[in-house]
Every structure is written in structure tokens, then in C-alpha cells.
Amino acid sequence: MTPQDPGVYIPPTQMYQELRSLSDGLTRVETKIDGILSETRDIRTDLGDHEQRLRTLERARWPLPTIGVLAGVAGTATGVLALLR
Secondary structure, three states, rough: OOOOOOOOOHHHHHHHHHHHHHHHHHHHHHHHHHHHHHHHHHHHHHHHHHHHHHHHHHHHHHHHHHHHHHHHHHHHHHHHHHHHH
């Protein structure tokens, strides 16, 4: 006859402590994930703001080459008129 394996006995207090430890760890992970999600939202907002500012600067910059070309044409025309007189 073989002796019976009594198994492993885990007292309820130890089970409760392990469960509380697991719950606390899960709470810390959830808190960190919430912080990361908040930072991600902030980054997306900043990215949208930067994109808008770049678009505004690009739109405001287009007249500069045009003004340069017009000034060059006006200077050339003035020079040609001065030579012809």
C-alpha cells in the first residue's frame, strides 16, 4: 500500500495576501497605461498644432519668390529703358 499524497495546503491568509499583491500590481500597471495614453494624446495634439503652424508658414512664404521675380523683371525693364534712351 502506498501512502497518499497529502497535497499542498495554502492557508486562506496567504491566498488573500497573494491576491492583494496581484491586485496592487495590476493597479500600478493600469495607472502607468493611463499615463502613457494621456501623453500620447498630448503628443498627437502637439503634432496637429505643429502641422497647422507649418502649413501657415508655407502659405505665407509663397509670395516671396514671386516678389523676387517681379523685382527682377522690373529691374531688367528699367535697365533696358535706360539703355534705349
